[in-house]
Amino acid sequence: MPQAHSYYCDGEWVDSDSGETFAVRNPANPDDVVAEFPKVTVEETERAIEAAVDAQEAWASTPGPERGAVLRRAAALLDERSEAVTETLTREEGKALPEARGEVGRAVDILYYYAEKARDLGGDVKASSSAETTLRTSVEPLGTVGLITPWNYPIAIPTWKLAPALAAGNTVVLKPASMAPTVARELTDCLAEAGLPDGVLNVLTGSGSVVGSTITEHEDVDAVSFTGSSSVGSQVGETAAATGKRVQLEMGGKNPTAVMPSADPAEAARIVADGAFGVTGQACTATSRAIVHTDVYDEFVDALVEEAESKELGPGLDGYGMGPQVSADERESTLDYVEVGESEGATLETGGGVPAEPRHETGHYVEPTVFSDVDSEMRIAQEEIFGPVVGVIPVGSFEEAVDVANDTEFGLAASVVTDSLGEAERFGDRVDAGVIKVNEKTTGLELHVPFGGMKASSSETYREQGDAGLDFYTTTKTRYINY
Known part of the structure; x- marks a missing residue:
């Protein structure tokens, strides 16, 4: 009882x-x-x-x-x-x-x-x-x-x-x-x-x-x-x-991580995956947009797919690293956004469904999902999904990355992966977000510094x-x- x-x-x-x-x-x-x-x-x-x-x-x-x-x-x-x-x-x-x-x-x-x-x-x-x-x-x-x-x-x-x-x-x-x-x-x-x-x-x-x-x-x-x-x-x-x-x-948030040409694609993919799929993507600071320079785009997408497919889903009490969504309604909302992304023309690289192992039969599980070829005007790039879904948006310059990062109604957390101190500082100056990180995932907060967002966040x-x-x-x- x-x-x-x-x-x-x-x-x-x-x-x-x-x-x-x-x-x-x-x-x-x-x-x-x-x-x-x-x-x-x-x-x-x-x-x-x-x-x-x-x-x-x-x-x-x-x-x-x-x-x-x-x-x-x-x-x-x-x-x-x-x-x-x-x-x-x-x-x-x-x-x-x-x-x-x-x-x-x-x-x-x-x-x-x-x-x-x-x-x-x-x-x-x-x-x-x-x-x-x-x-x-x-x-x-x-x-x-x-x-x-x-x-x-x-x-x-x-x-x-x-x-x-x-x-x-x-x-x-x-x-x-x-x-x-x-x-x-x-x-x-x-x-x-x-x-x-x-x-x-x-x-x-x-x-x-x-x-x-x-x-x-x-x-x-x-x-x-x-x-x-x-x-x-x-x-x-x-x-x-x-x-x-x-x-x-x-x-809410629609938090970006910008990946610049100087970044190691595999390391950047790990940072994005941790921010996107940690706590099953159910965080207001979760990474939901990867804004990636075309010079490293293909390598990054391959590495991010590998990160997503390495996640082991299952009951948290049994020691698995990624749990279910909190309810059937939350799962259905996430799956609906997967359909939206496909209908908008984004490429579903991996995930997007319900895993089929016996341990997944009763829970509200969604596979870690990666979309590529995402445009900033798409709904999956604008609306908060609150599930393990990340869209990868190609850009041709640092300036375009900043513009895309700011191209939502939200402004909670944002990060940039770069070896350039100048890019790191300019990103912090120009991006409309209450939390700015460099070479870190968008999730995770120190308790002794202020936390809060901008705009609709x-x-x-x-x-x-x-x-x-x-x-x-x-x-x-x-x-x-x-x-």
């Missing part, structure tokens, strides 16, 4: 009045029900928001080092349980064990990082133009914040929103994604056992149209941070802004992670004291 979970409100796990539940299924074996969670109602969401509001003043007045100590204890608890949480993450989301293990470790590191940052939130002293005036700033929390998080990084993304919010003294209402909420429950247990006061964190499961909309519209929620699709993010942003909330949106309001991650959750007062 799958474990039946409750939702978390005011320090307690509570059964929903609705009596309705939803099942979380293993993408590698959909008959395996990992857990069941309640569909929380509007009224229950409102009670959770009220609990957060009631707890906020006391939490905000708790000294920063004490708030940090709670995060530090939670990090230690999560670290102790990391292998069990890793297996749960793989079972409910589908990614390979090393990928899941890295994600859990990332969550641990984020908690430790913001535990120390909580000591530094006092403000600054500035020199006044008056000899009789002290001039200083103080940093204060916004109040109660709503966090809406996706399924593809179901513990890392909630943690990188939660940790700075809590470190700064805010209370939180969190809605994790319904396809992978179990690890958010594990994170919540660690924070509760670490001494987080009742009401400071509330975790609600259910539909976006009920829970997410209530959080976004509620007058007592001071800010909303959302990560997910561009279509949903735009709706969240409009609704939250209409009620005067501070808004942070991180959304982001609200372009506040960055996440690092010191910038605290800016969204705080406001500043300037104090003039004439003595």
